[in-house]
Amino acid sequence: MLFFLTRALRRLVAISAVFIILFFAFALTPYPWRWLYPLAYRHIIVQEASRAQLDPSLVAAMINVESRWRADAVSRKGARGLMQLMPATAQWIAEKTGQGAVQEEDLFSPEVNIRLGVSYLADLLTQFDNNEILALAAYNGGRGNVKTWLESGVWDGSEEHIESIPFGETRRYVLKVQAQRQIYDRIYDWSFTD
Numbered sequence: 001m002l003f004f005l006t007r008a009l010r011r012l013v014a015i016s017a018v019f020i021i022l023f024f025a026f027a028l029t030p031y032p033w034r035w036l037y038p039l040a041y042r043h044i045i046v047q048e049a050s051r052a053q054l055d056p057s058l059v060a061a062m063i064n065v066e067s068r069w070r071a072d073a074v075s076r077k078g079a080r081g082l083m084q085l086m087p088a089t090a091q092w093i094a095e096k097t098g099q100g101a102v103q104e105e106d107l108f109s110p111e112v113n114i115r116l117g118v119s120y121l122a123d124l125l126t127q128f129d130n131n132e133i134l135a136l137a138a139y140n141g142g143r144g145n146v147k148t149w150l151e152s153g154v155w156d157g158s159e160e161h162i163e164s165i166p167f168g169e170t171r172r173y174v175l176k177v178q179a180q181r182q183i184y185d186r187i188y189d190w191s192f193t194d
Contacts, residue, residue: 033187037180040069041082041110046190048114052122056190058132059118061180062139065173071110080107083117093120133159136177141170 039060049056066084067073079086087104094102097119106112121139128134134157138146149155155164165171
């Protein structure tokens with residue numbers, strides 16, 4: 001009886017060891033994580049992020065949170081494309097940056113949508129003194145709301161007080177983008193394009 005118990009224990013230890021090795025192999029390599037955090041349009045992201053002097057991991061995280069990489073995504077409020085741009089916002093940023101007129105259907109083009117979304121984010125960063133937390137909150141909740149929160153003292157704009165953002169959706173958005181940015185930075189090499 002003791003012989004069978006010892007044999008079963010050895011098998012359990014061997015199976016556990018294999019499981020632990022496989023777990024660490026999975027956890028320590030980027031490839032399995034890429035299933036959970038996909039990446040498309042890498043060359044466009046790198047090109048536009050570079051042009052605007054932004055981190056491509058930030059842009060990829062925003063796209064993942066905004067649309068889950070669906071170029072044809074449309075929100076309940078009417079935001080369109082990968083970076084979920086409202087048509088009026090897209091037209092405004094296109095005119096401000098000299099990119100010409102934009103039709104609503106243009107927002108489903110990954111190249112156009114990413115270019116305008118990155119331009120809009122860069123504009124928000126300029127307005128909010130390169131504070132990414134404020135820019136992300138404004139991207140989701142509106143620049144006017146963020147200015148009101150800051151002026152009224154509802155939120156000081158700091159990362160430490162994100163829980164003070166009055167809109168739950170905006171608070172969650174900022175936290176998700178920040179977390180996913182770190183993941184995209186770890187699992188993808190942005191120094192080259194495919």
